[in-house]
Amino acid sequence: MTSPRHRSTARHDGHPGATTPWWRQAVVYQVYPRSFADADGDGLGDLRGVTSRVSYLADLGVDAVWLSPFYPSALADGGYDVDDHRDVDPKLGTLADFDEMTAALHAAGLRVVVDIVPNHTSDRHRWFREALASPRGSAARGRYVFRDGRDGPAGPMSEPPSSWRSLFGGSAWEPVGDGQWYLHAFAREQPDLEWSNREVRDDFLQTLGFWADRGVDGFRVDVAHGLVRDVDNNLHVDFATTHTGAVDDGSHPLWDRDELVDVYREWRQLFDTYDPPLAAVAEASVHPSRRWRYSDPSSLGQAFTFDLFEAAWDAAELRRGVELGLEQLEVGASCTWTLANHDCVRAASRYGLPPDHEQRSHPASKAWVTRHGASPELDAPLGLARARAGVLLELALPGSTYLYQGEELGLREVPDLPPEVLQDPMAFRSEGAEKGRDGCRVPLPWTPTGPSFGFGPDDLEGGAAPSPPHLPQPAWFAGASVAVQEADPTSALHLHRHALRVRRDVLGPEELTWEEAPEGVLHWSRPAGPPQGGGGGEEGGRWHCVVNAGGADGSGAVVPLPAGRLLLTSGPLDDAGHLPPSTTAWVLVP
Numbered sequence: 261m262t263s264p265r266h267r268s269t270a271r272h273d274g275h276p277g278a279t280t281p282w283w284r285q286a287v288v289y290q291v292y293p294r295s296f297a298d299a300d301g302d303g304l305g306d307l308r309g310v311t312s313r314v315s316y317l318a319d320l321g322v323d324a325v326w327l328s329p330f331y332p333s334a335l336a337d338g339g340y341d342v343d344d345h346r347d348v349d350p351k352l353g354t355l356a357d358f359d360e361m362t363a364a365l366h367a368a369g370l371r372v373v374v375d376i377v378p379n380h381t382s383d384r385h386r387w388f389r390e391a392l393a394s395p396r397g398s399a400a401r402g403r404y405v406f407r408d409g410r411d412g413p414a415g416p417m418s419e420p421p422s423s424w425r426s427l428f429g430g431s432a433w434e435p436v437g438d439g440q441w442y443l444h445a446f447a448r449e450q451p452d453l454e455w456s457n458r459e460v461r462d463d464f465l466q467t468l469g470f471w472a473d474r475g476v477d478g479f480r481v482d483v484a485h486g487l488v489r490d491v492d493n494n495l496h497v498d499f500a501t502t503h504t505g506a507v508d509d510g511s512h513p514l515w516d517r518d519e520l521v522d523v524y525r526e527w528r529q530l531f532d533t534y535d536p537p538l539a540a541v542a543e544a545s546v547h548p549s550r551r552w553r554y555s556d557p558s559s560l561g562q563a564f565t566f567d568l569f570e571a572a573w574d575a576a577e578l579r580r581g582v583e584l585g586l587e588q589l590e591v592g593a594s595c596t597w598t599l600a601n602h603d604c605v606r607a608a609s610r611y612g613l614p615p616d617h618e619q620r621s622h623p624a625s626k627a628w629v630t631r632h633g634a635s636p637e638l639d640a641p642l643g644l645a646r647a648r649a650g651v652l653l654e655l656a657l658p659g660s661t662y663l664y665q666g667e668e669l670g671l672r673e674v675p676d677l678p679p680e681v682l683q684d685p686m687a688f689r690s691e692g693a694e695k696g697r698d699g700c701r702v703p704l705p706w707t708p709t710g711p712s713f714g715f716g717p718d719d720l721e722g723g724a725a726p727s728p729p730h731l732p733q734p735a736w737f738a739g740a741s742v743a744v745q746e747a748d749p750t751s752a753l754h755l756h757r758h759a760l761r762v763r764r765d766v767l768g769p770e771e772l773t774w775e776e777a778p779e780g781v782l783h784w785s786r787p788a789g790p791p792q793g794g795g796g797g798e799e800g801g802r803w804h805c806v807v808n809a810g811g812a813d814g815s816g817a818v819v820p821l822p823a824g825r826l827l828l829t830s831g832p833l834d835d836a837g838h839l840p841p842s843t844t845a846w847v848l849v850p
């Protein structure tokens with residue numbers, strides 16, 4: 261175990277000041293551990309696999325790694341069904357492997373962020389097993405949300421307490437056979453915890469401390485806007501039609517409740533006892549006007565800006581997404597950008613589909629997406645060009661950027677996984693209406709050859725064959741592999757490495773000024789130089805970012821760039837040095 265860092269008693273409010281917290285403008289790389297690298301050849305990625313790729317991550321130039329859950333789990337929801345929040349899934353390694361990985365990442369100068377899942381446990385968690393073995397009204401059931409069926413304790417119990425639907429489809433209530441039902445916002449294997457219960461709150465504080473004492477630098481908080489709900493007063497509310505947190509006054513009974521402020525204030529107090537204070541980012545699909553409640557320095561400090569992520573590739577929509585994200589600066593929080601994660605159709609596919617295409621976004625909740633297989637309407641080159649332009653767009657914004665593994669390779673969605681290999685509960689619970697999220701979770705290709713394109717070993721000791729990757733990789737992954745892209749200076753991988761290097765040199769204070777731009781174009785500038793330099797550092801001048809979004813079909817006029825030093829473009833300029841549609845340029849203007 262890496263030696264526990266020393267605890268400080270100094271309060272740190274996260275505002276830029278004497279010391280700017282490391283995470284305010286960090287680039288964080290999301291590792292989905294099961295699909296990143298498989299060291300032991302069992303077909304599942306593992307922690308030793310991450311350790312074996314530390315130099316790749318360091319060369320890429322990111323500042324931190326966020327690991328999606330690696331805790332013991334039956335993988336009913338890709339690991340977000342946690343059996344034990346303070347251990348490592350034996351399928352993925354051991355606590356010693358975790359410590360070794362953390363030490364290797366730290367030695368390479370990378371921070372470590374882990375996913376924390378406070379809204380629910382798995383149904384195999386010892387608390388839940390205890391709850392099932394205990395009677396109604398017991399303390400064990402009080403850690404979860406158990407209620408009698410609609411007919412009350414003496415009735416036939418054939419009806420759930422309310423008509424609420426789970427976000428993965430089907431009822432949000434599951435009967436336990438004695439007339440009671442438990443609530444699960446997600447899969448039935450993910451019973452919701454009762455956060456008004458002090459024991460639950462204390463237990464999570466211990467879990468956070470457990471990982472922090474092992475050297476973790478921060479947390480990504482899963483469903484941060486869930487946790488607290490007002491169940492009994494709202495059994496009549498139709499959960500199916502009001503299941504997002506998109507109300508702006510905190511009146512929703514299930515999401516974004518005011519009581520959460522207290523929960524995260526308590527977490528922040530714990531985080532600030534560490535030196536440096538721990539980082540935390542909320543995954544909170546809430547109304548933009550409420551995002552500050554999670555990102556405020558007295559709370560978690562960051563909250564993902566999903567508005568940019570949900571925007572179609574359209575200048576007005578992209579600008580709106582940026583503007584909503586920038587509002588975080590007003591509360592002293594850092595802006596938090598992302599275009600991809602393990603829940604959404606990969607950006608290179610999303611941006612290559614018509615804006616209203618069903619694969620792009622879900623009509624009910626844009627954060628959740630449907631996939632119905634390969635689409636003849638996909639324009640793959642256009643999608644890739646826009647994904648490349650998109651990453652330069654987000655990296656040039658003030659704040660922190662979260663990249664999802666494989667994004668640096670420009671990977672598209674794998675839309676044609678056969679039904680029998682699907683793992684996502686969304687696919688099962690929607691009775692085929694949705695294909696689920698497996699298409700963005702296919703194991704990474706590292707080499708153009710080999711049984712798993714280098715995801716796992718080519719053979720095992722003694723000559724045995726390794727197990728195939730847990731989701732099948734398509735043949736086109738060969739050409740998208742790391743080794744192939746290493747050899748191609750125009751590849752997405754080189755673009756990302758180059759962009760991260762340049763960004764480090766020109767990164768300045770967290771400010772942005774919009775510049776005049778023709779229709780279809782976004783143009784802003786920022787003071788170039790070190791973030792604490794107060795504007796205009798070593799480089800001096802201003803860092804301009806020009807995004808030519810172009811028309812919906814990729815057509816459109818080229819635009820002239822400001823006079824200055826061209827730092828980087830996401831694609832070739834035309835012969836006159838003008839920026840074509842679906843392309844972004846960075847220019848340093850003295």
Ligand code: NOJ
Pocket residue numbers: 337338340377446482483543602603
């Ligand atoms: C959000 C996670 O990103 C997603 O993968 C998971 O299914 C749900 N939360 C439930 O934990």
